Amino acid sequence: MNKLPTVLLVDDDQTTNYLNHLLLTRLGVADHILVAHDGREALDLLATRCAPSAAQCPCLLLLDVNMPGMNGIQFLEAYRQLPLPTEPAPVIMMLTTSLHPRDVQRVQQLGTVAGFVSKPLTAAKVHAILAEHF
Template sequence: MPKLPCILLVDDDQTTNFLNQLLLKKLGVAEQVLVAQDGQAALDILNQQGDSPVCPVLILLDVNMPGMNGIQFLEAYQQMSLAQHQAIVIIMLTTSLHPRDVERVQRLSIVTDFISKPLTAEKMQAILQNHF
């Protein structure tokens, strides 16, 4: 399978981001991995990318973060006029699979899947097979 051009990790836990970056590098699944510590930083990255169809093609998004959380990010993301909305796959990668959070995210109808932490090689392969 060819490498994805770009993956964006959105999580406030630096250790989680570090381990996920190591895993993605080891698996060789992406040309570039970007990291945002919260939803606002992720929006800033998307705004910097403009209408680039290649970066990111996959967002792995946590729900619970200080500042702008994952749900607030999704609400703001829906309001953006990015041409690549259709091309970006958003996966919730979280420890919070609370029914209330799942319901709120599903109402936004832009999240492709929910994956529980930690990210593993098997989970990443499943994401690639199912969505790319």
Template sequence: MQKLSCILLVDDDPITNFLNQRLLDELKLTEKLLVALNGKEAITLIEEHCVDRQGCPALILLDVNMPVMNGFDFLDAYAQLPVAQQHPSVVIMLTTSLHPRDVQRVEQLQIGGFLNKPLTKEKVDSILAQHFGQQAD
């Protein structure tokens, strides 16, 4: 399997981030795993690490409900970044929120998908197959 250039986890729960990091490390999907506790931190990480399309996250796993800047606000800010810093990222909303308002709003977004927590190997395999044409080892 070809490793992804970079994965960005965005979640305000340190335990969720720890578990997701562990899973992604075990699957050996990337050498570069960035973690942000809210959307604002995520935008800053993208601006710092994504230079001339190098270091840009290939995959962003994004929580919906977070303090400071939630997932929807992150997507608005992300859309304002220079195109080189947006491409070729696949954004997957990963959340526990099944509120009909959130589900409806997510369905209207131009993102790669909407998955319920927790992140599992099966969900990662599905993301890899659908968006990257590959499967975890």
């Protein structure tokens, strides 16, 4: 499999970001791994990285559901409003420790998420995401 150009990790937990970054680096899945600590920071990164002149839009987003400030669902609501290139659309995977049925229903209504992955992220889960979506 070819390396992905850019992956964006969105999680408020620094340890989780560190471990996920380390895992993706060891697996060699991406040329660039970006990290955002909440939904607002992720939106700002996307607005900068996905601008036509930048052309470094992440092709995979690993998004935590529960974060202070702007959580994953609020991020998705705002993300849908961004004037980003639609092709190729980034694959967005929700990372979570537990799934509340209300959250799953809301995410499905938004229709922008490729799936859910339970934490912790593992090599097997990363390979499954890559095999299915890339």
